[in-house]
Amino acid sequence: MDEPELSAYIDAVLTGDDDAARVLVRHLYPVVLRMVRAHLPRRASEEDLCQMTFVKVFSNLDRYSRQVPLHHWVSRIAINTCLSQLKAESSRPELRWADLSEAQAITIENLEASTGELDASQSVSSRDLVELMMSELNPADRTVITLMDLEGRSVQDVKELTGWNASVIKVRAFRARRKLKSIYTRLTGETGR
């Protein structure tokens, strides 16, 4: 669906057309779900977060300026919805070696034992491990690591998606990596590695 077509549906939704709203939900669902899955707070259900995002999208549709693509605007709302949810989950328990699964523990052991890249079979356990480590970070730090390190997005992309300015993003990324590093060091230190 191209932007003029989307624009026509937006106009229809603004006049109260529920069928047009259904079309927009079906069209935007994969975009919202992808963002929600990448930034999902621990205790939230992805369907509830998707629903919250869509309600915010429709409630604020009259403020959408149409100067940026609709997907960008919706992605930004999805990220901010997840960030608010993460902020609500204030407790961030400290991760211990005993909390790791066997696969995650093996991943750390492999990292410590060699200097080469981990092989592809360990990418899922690495991802799970990073997710666990990120649960100790604050929502903004977690978002910046997810977008830049896990999704490989540029500072400009992060700027568009979050509305933060470039220097804030760089500083936040630096601090977030430093915190992750200290969590990693703590984990490896627990086993005397």
Place this chain on the structure above:
Amino acid sequence: MNRSNSNLDRLLRAASRATPAPLPTDPPLGFEARVLAAWHETRERFQPNLSQVIFKRALICALAVMAAAVGVGLYEMAAPEPTETLLATATIDWAFD
């Protein structure tokens, strides 16, 4: 870059290579209906009813009338006394002197 930082970088690189689970192209059954119901509920909750609108307008009118009354009162207090009053006052003062 020290050793554990380099390990962290390798961990992050490996994590970024994890293929995300395939995304469903369609929303779950009944999802659109739930979104629309929640949206309508939010809209109704934040839409003021008729009595609230009337009360709000009446309050604005009352405040405008009060402001106008205060303005006129201040203007009259600040304005000089009319010439007739001054003449009468001067005549009375002259008669009693």
